[in-house]
Amino acid sequence: MEHLDLGILIARCQAGDELAWEAFVRQFQGRVCAIARSYVADRDEARDLAQEIFVRLYETRGRWVAADAFIAWLCQVARNRAIDYLRRRRAREPRVALPEEEGAHVADPSPGPAAALEQRSRRRLVQAALGRLSALSREIVMLRDVQGLSVREVATMLGVPAGTVKSRASRARVELAEEVLALGRERSQP
Amino acid sequence: MTPVEPDATFAGDVLARTSGPACPRARLLLGGTPDAPMPPVDRALVDAHLERCGACREFAVALPAVVEVLPSLAEADPGPGFTARVLAATVQAPPGSTAAPWRDRWLAWWETLAARPRIAWEAAYALTLVLVLVVGDPVKAWDSAAAGLRIWSVPATPLSLPAPDLSGARAALVSRGARMAEGVGAARAWLEHRAQGAAAFAAALRADDAASESRLWIFMAEVTDLAERWGLRALSWASDLLGALRPAPVEPRTTPAGDVNPAPATEPPAGAARSSDRTERTR
Numbered sequence: 001m002e003h004l005d006l007g008i009l010i011a012r013c014q015a016g017d018e019l020a021w022e023a024f025v026r027q028f029q030g031r032v033c034a035i036a037r038s039y040v041a042d043r044d045e046a047r048d049l050a051q052e053i054f055v056r057l058y059e060t061r062g063r064w065v066a067a068d069a070f071i072a073w074l075c076q077v078a079r080n081r082a083i084d085y086l087r088r089r090r091a092r093e094p095r096v097a098l099p100e101e102e103g104a105h106v107a108d109p110s111p112g113p114a115a116a117l118e119q120r121s122r123r124r125l126v127q128a129a130l131g132r133l134s135a136l137s138r139e140i141v142m143l144r145d146v147q148g149l150s151v152r153e154v155a156t157m158l159g160v161p162a163g164t165v166k167s168r169a170s171r172a173r174v175e176l177a178e179e180v181l182a183l184g185r186e187r188s189q190p
Numbered sequence: 191m192t193p194v195e196p197d198a199t200f201a202g203d204v205l206a207r208t209s210g211p212a213c214p215r216a217r218l219l220l221g222g223t224p225d226a227p228m229p230p231v232d233r234a235l236v237d238a239h240l241e242r243c244g245a246c247r248e249f250a251v252a253l254p255a256v257v258e259v260l261p262s263l264a265e266a267d268p269g270p271g272f273t274a275r276v277l278a279a280t281v282q283a284p285p286g287s288t289a290a291p292w293r294d295r296w297l298a299w300w301e302t303l304a305a306r307p308r309i310a311w312e313a314a315y316a317l318t319l320v321l322v323l324v325v326g327d328p329v330k331a332w333d334s335a336a337a338g339l340r341i342w343s344v345p346a347t348p349l350s351l352p353a354p355d356l357s358g359a360r361a362a363l364v365s366r367g368a369r370m371a372e373g374v375g376a377a378r379a380w381l382e383h384r385a386q387g388a389a390a391f392a393a394a395l396r397a398d399d400a401a402s403e404s405r406l407w408i409f410m411a412e413v414t415d416l417a418e419r420w421g422l423r424a425l426s427w428a429s430d431l432l433g434a435l436r437p438a439p440v441e442p443r444t445t446p447a448g449d450v451n452p453a454p455a456t457e458p459p460a461g462a463a464r465s466s467d468r469t470e471r472t473r
Contacts, residue, residue: 029276030266033267033272034264034266051275051279055280058280123259126263129256146264172221173221173256174217174253176256177217177221177249177253
């Protein structure tokens with residue numbers, strides 16, 4: 001599906017256009033599910049959380065921000081909802097990311113079967129390595145490198161200085177690459 | 191004198207006895223450069239390190255591949271039926287049911303708050319502190335308010351007016367007027383007492399002398415004590431209210447002897463309680 005202009009989509013949703021809301025859900029469900037799964041390990045639970053996030057977005061659609069700041073704001077809403085969800089479950093920190101066998105559910109529009117297999121295998125490895133990071137490192141990688149938010153946006157969201165985000169992001173990338181190498185070595189051993 | 195070429199492990203031995211291996215520093219520099227070029231000096235130092243360190247060479251190859259994969263994790267397949275579920279929970283819900291009913295909202299809010307006991311406690315404490323500072327001891331305030339209500343309400347004993355002789359009625363009216371005046375006086379006295387207390391508190395805040403300060407601390411200690419007692423009571427009320435709002439699970443009653451007893455409740459029926467209340471009121 002071709003994505004509509006975000007500003008128009010937001011305006012239509014705020015005006016109560018149900019078709020626009022459906023298009024909005026389809027446009028952002030992948031992103032919201034990815035964020036939910038970075039906080040909740042279980043796939044069904046992550047779906048429930050993602051649904052809660054959309055219901056919350058629908059209820060507060062009168063207060064959505066403008067298109068240029070919308071993605072960061074959406075990530076913030078999803079993160080807040082995920083933290084509330086974890087709190088309700090009495091879990092104090094984000095859980096390990098996807099179990100390995102569920103990595104196959106990641107959306108993958110790769111062209112050829114061989115390339116798709118290779119890509120999927122790399123993604124599984126990275127996803128498993130993400131699950132081994134500390135909660136803060138995983139969150140920074142998710143927001144900065146996965147969701148593509150700016151340093152300033154991540155700093156605002158986490159309530160820390162921009163310099164801290166930069167240094168933590170560098171360290172988190174190093175940790176992630178080291179975990180990927182370690183996982184690769186573990187798997188290559190008989 | 192011809193310089194002697196040390197063996198391959200010499201530099202490693204020196205580093206081990208001085209600064210430690212340089213690998214973490216090299217990796218940190220490599221990890222911080224996906225979107226910004228490394229300064230030339232750092233680049234040269236890292237390259238020199240990579241020439242000698244096989245583990246970091248492997249790391250330097252793996253890191254860009256990992257960073258390249260990350261954006262592809264931005265979206266996850268929500269699975270079949272997800273959009274339909276979201277739409278069913280939002281636009282396709284029956285009119286008026288998009289927003290949760292007030293009871294569900296209240297319960298959800300309370301559960302969220304209860305999941306943060308420290309914040310809940312601090313909020314209850316702060317609110318109670320404000321309440322105590324504004325109205326004083328809530329027990330006394332409540333008693334005074336209740337007394338005022340009793341004074342202004344219809345007397346418990348209905349007036350009986352003998353037809354020809356109005357002296358009884360006059361006496362009852364005089365008595366009632368006296369009680370009203372007494373009530374007004376009590377209310378005024380209570381207000382004056384609170385005003386004096388507030389003035390003393392303000393004076394103690396302004397004064398620097400030790401006596402005022404000690405009075406202030408005693409006052410604050412009393413207020414804190416009251417706040418704690420009323421904070422606990424407020425939490426208890428809120429929990430009771432929550433329990434009352436929740437549908438009670440149907441469970442067989444168990445006698446102290448351990449028998450399952452499905453007998454009806456021992457409390458009198460609601461109608462009986464109301465009739466006894468009526469009796470009490472007309473007495």
